[in-house]
Amino acid sequence: MKFSEIFIILFGTGSITVIAQLIISNSLNKKFYRFSNLFKDKLDIIREFYKLLVRAEKALTLLMSNREPEAKYGEDGNLDDESKKKLDEYRVKTYDTIDAFFDFFDQNEIVFEKEIVNLVSQLREKFDNARKAQTFAAMFESSRGTKPWEKAIDKKVEAIELYVVKEIPELKSRLKIYFQEQYKILKSI
Numbered sequence: 001m002k003f004s005e006i007f008i009i010l011f012g013t014g015s016i017t018v019i020a021q022l023i024i025s026n027s028l029n030k031k032f033y034r035f036s037n038l039f040k041d042k043l044d045i046i047r048e049f050y051k052l053l054v055r056a057e058k059a060l061t062l063l064m065s066n067r068e069p070e071a072k073y074g075e076d077g078n079l080d081d082e083s084k085k086k087l088d089e090y091r092v093k094t095y096d097t098i099d100a101f102f103d104f105f106d107q108n109e110i111v112f113e114k115e116i117v118n119l120v121s122q123l124r125e126k127f128d129n130a131r132k133a134q135t136f137a138a139m140f141e142s143s144r145g146t147k148p149w150e151k152a153i154d155k156k157v158e159a160i161e162l163y164v165v166k167e168i169p170e171l172k173s174r175l176k177i178y179f180q181e182q183y184k185i186l187k188s189i
Contacts, residue, residue, distance in 0.1 A: 045108050046179055049101075053123075053175070056101035057168055059094045060127060063134055064160045091138075098127060115178065123171050126163045133159035 105112075105120050112120075137156040140149040 042111050043183060045111055046183070049104060049108065050176070050179065052101040052104050053172060056098045056127070057172060059097035060130055060168070061164055063091070063094045064130060064156065064164050095131070098131070102127075113182070116175065119171055119175055119178075123168065126167050126171070130159045130163040130168075 102120075102124060109117060133152075133156045137152040140146070140152040143149045
């Protein structure tokens with residue numbers, strides 16, 4: 001074999017190897033870029049999800065703790081029109097904040113793992129139970145001092161202790177820990 005033949009064989013195989021490496025490298029770079037964008041998008045969704053959860057928890061705490069706008073009562077014992085309007089606006093805004101969290105989750109549920117979906121289902125149940133207790137107590141507000149009013153207030157207090165103070169913060173904490181461990185949020189710093 002002549003030197004020129006050896007050179008042609010080596011040059012030819014070397015060129016083919018370089019071209020193959022470039023094709024494979026390009027393909028891998030495209031996949032890595034797509035994967036890194038998907039991962040970033042998912043982290044953005046998780047960040048927004050957790051932010052909305054914190055807002056919803058605060059809204060429920062405010063709603064259940066009766067930190068509502070100051071109400072003025074008329075001579076007939078009922079709320080005057082302005083107080084009723086402010087109270088209604090306050091409650092609607094509070095409920096909208098809670099609903100925004102669950103709406104966001106529903107719209108993005110596809111990106112969450114099964115464990116997260118299960119935790120959010122539990123959260124939804126706790127929020128719904130607390131809201132029902134609040135609504136029930138609000139219905140009997142005009143009957144202050146009666147047995148039904150006392151029963152409604154007792155249920156609301158139980159709901160505050162069970163859901164607002166205990167169960168919802170525990171579920172929120174489990175979500176936070178899961179996200180931090182799953183996505184190595186704190187370990188990369």
